[in-house]
Amino acid sequence: MNKRQELILQIVKEGGPITGEQIADQLNLTRATLRPDLAILTMAGFLDARPRVGYFYTGKSGTQLLTENLQKLYVKDFQSIPVVVSENVSVYDAICTMFLEDVGTMFVVDHNSKLVGVLSRKDLLRASIGKQELTNIPVNIIMTRMPNITMCKKEDLLIDIAQKLIEKQIDALPIVKETENGFEVVGRITKTNITKAFLSLAKDQ
Template sequence: AKPKVGYYISNKKSNRDIIEKLSAIKVSDIKSLPINVTESTSVYDAIVTLFLENVGTLFVVEDEALKGVISRKDLLKASMGGKDLNAIPVGIVMTRMPKIIYCLEEDSILEAAEKIIEHEIDCIPIITHLPNNKVKAIGRISKTNITNVLLEITK
């Protein structure tokens, strides 16, 4: 549901300060480390990795290149089928390149936040381009990172 926001966007001058401040924070300033699995990792092992690493999203990587992204939601959907989770590789439930929403190191956190909201995802990879036309995930930015920023700028 869309939040009611009208009343707190009245002070244009103060908003300009906030925009300036938030635009200056780059995703690379607040990024978390990527947690990677491979396409053949089972859904079961991916869920275990989520809990062990305490994250909500895993990246599927092969030879340094980002091949897919797998979220808690993807794993939950895979769990509904009643099949043996050890027998399902994440490769068949992940979101695959080129459908992955990503951002670049120099993007501001506002651009990342916009993508997260627009595409209804929890976390996006921060990538660099590899010479072979592939991309490498060098970090991730999530709603948790963004919630942290909101707290940090008020300290």
């Protein structure tokens, strides 16, 4: 941004909405001289122009404009397939499923295939150093259960899910669809998916 563009930005910030004519007056320049600068500031997103109103400051920095691209990434474009186990399965069998499927988080469902719990590697590890026989404990004893489960929808913004994962200090969320008798698990979104999204930003799409 050149010196004159910075001046214009300052003027609009303080006095906007303001016409091109008025900005030119303040700078002792002609409207024609200013036109390229105003075009650039508008094109770059710093200013917005409304007919018969004038220019106003959008309040957007370069970084904010960059982040608008992030606001276009949705859960449905980066999700993974969910791995589910029945609530009556033993902790031992759940651990085996976790290794077979190579996932870090599994979802527990009832006889109607509706979400009732979440099992993380941490939950399974905690159970496995206990004194009990792992083949005798059903997963519904050790899982995180409803209503303490953070869920999301396919249409959610990826950036909001990243926020939830960090806030709640968890690795994965179930993607659900609401039905009459509960939530159906339709997907899984993890820090791995977020890492892939981060990478996708750096690649030519």
